[in-house]
Amino acid sequence: MPPTSAALTVENLSFAVGGAKILTDVNLEVPSGEIIGVIGPNGAGKTTLFNMISGIHAPTAGRILLDGKDITHERIHRRARAGLGRTFQTSNLFPGLSVLENVRLAAQRRLGGNLSVLRFPRRSDDATSVALDHLAEVGLADRVDVLAGGLSHGDKRKLEIAVLLAMDPSVILLDEPMAGVARADVPGLSEVIRGMHRDHGCTVLMVEHHIDVVMGLVDRVAVLHQGTILALDEPGKIMADPLVQSAYLGAAA
Numbered sequence: 290m291p292p293t294s295a296a297l298t299v300e301n302l303s304f305a306v307g308g309a310k311i312l313t314d315v316n317l318e319v320p321s322g323e324i325i326g327v328i329g330p331n332g333a334g335k336t337t338l339f340n341m342i343s344g345i346h347a348p349t350a351g352r353i354l355l356d357g358k359d360i361t362h363e364r365i366h367r368r369a370r371a372g373l374g375r376t377f378q379t380s381n382l383f384p385g386l387s388v389l390e391n392v393r394l395a396a397q398r399r400l401g402g403n404l405s406v407l408r409f410p411r412r413s414d415d416a417t418s419v420a421l422d423h424l425a426e427v428g429l430a431d432r433v434d435v436l437a438g439g440l441s442h443g444d445k446r447k448l449e450i451a452v453l454l455a456m457d458p459s460v461i462l463l464d465e466p467m468a469g470v471a472r473a474d475v476p477g478l479s480e481v482i483r484g485m486h487r488d489h490g491c492t493v494l495m496v497e498h499h500i501d502v503v504m505g506l507v508d509r510v511a512v513l514h515q516g517t518i519l520a521l522d523e524p525g526k527i528m529a530d531p532l533v534q535s536a537y538l539g540a541a542a
């Protein structure tokens with residue numbers, strides 16, 4: 290197989306449990322710098338696809354390549370070290386630590402320092418200044434000393450993005466970033482995701498149920514239906530696709 294220039298390639302990926310086919314021959318090639326939305330009805334296999342890519346579950350068949358390198362059987366932390374970052378539907382933050390400490394720990398891990406939440410963070414150290422930069426980027430500069438657990442859902446999502454940025458991933462998986470976020474906070478969070486993609490040039494794969502958010506953010510949309518990719522195209526073409534309309538958009542209306 291020749292090397293691929295895609296940042297992320299999913300090749301004939303299948304996953305079955307006890308005879309039930311959850312994913313069947315899923316193929317997806319994401320060029321570097323592209324942002325792709327993954328939509329589909331409940332139970333279509335979106336989270337399972339993310340779990341395969343991030344290494345939580347092993348596929349029954351198929352391959353996953355990150356920057357052309359086969360990571361199908363790599364452990365989760367090695368995928369992260371290779372440049373894969375992920376957020377989860379439920380928050381993955383340390384609620385009892387401050388906003389700054391959450392990001393500083395991620396930055397420290399990348400910069401190779403000793404992980405310490407006991408040490409009083411000097412605002413001048415490298416990890417702290419990286420953390421403060423990313424917190425400013427996501428609009429949380431004035432909340433650095435607040436405990437992460439006390440943030441609104443929308444601000445928790447922004448904090449998760451700052452944590453991701455501190456780890457400097459090349460490919461980011463966003464799992465329902467708008468889940469639980471108040472309607473009024475959705476535009477601000479969309480802008481943070483747009484800025485993250487624009488300013489860091491990272492490749493993004495995003496599962497999201499808010500169709501309007503997906504259509505306004507992404508280059509292409511993959512529609513997953515009963516464990517297979519039903520369509521993969523630009524947002525306008527996806528919205529106009531009769532197959533997609535009847536399988537998903539019509540059902541969701």
Ligand SMILES: Nc1ncnc2c1ncn2[C@@H]1O[C@H](COP(=O)(O)OP(=O)(O)OP(=O)(O)O)[C@@H](O)[C@H]1O
Nearest residue numbers: 306311329330331332333334335336337338346513
């Ligand atoms: N490890 C597993 N064992 C058994 N069944 C599983 C497993 N993982 C996923 N499933 C099943 O696979 C199907 C797809 O689930 P998945 O969570 O990937 O869907 P989804 O598209 O993310 O749905 P939602 O939009 O509701 O989050 C579901 O029917 C689920 O019950």
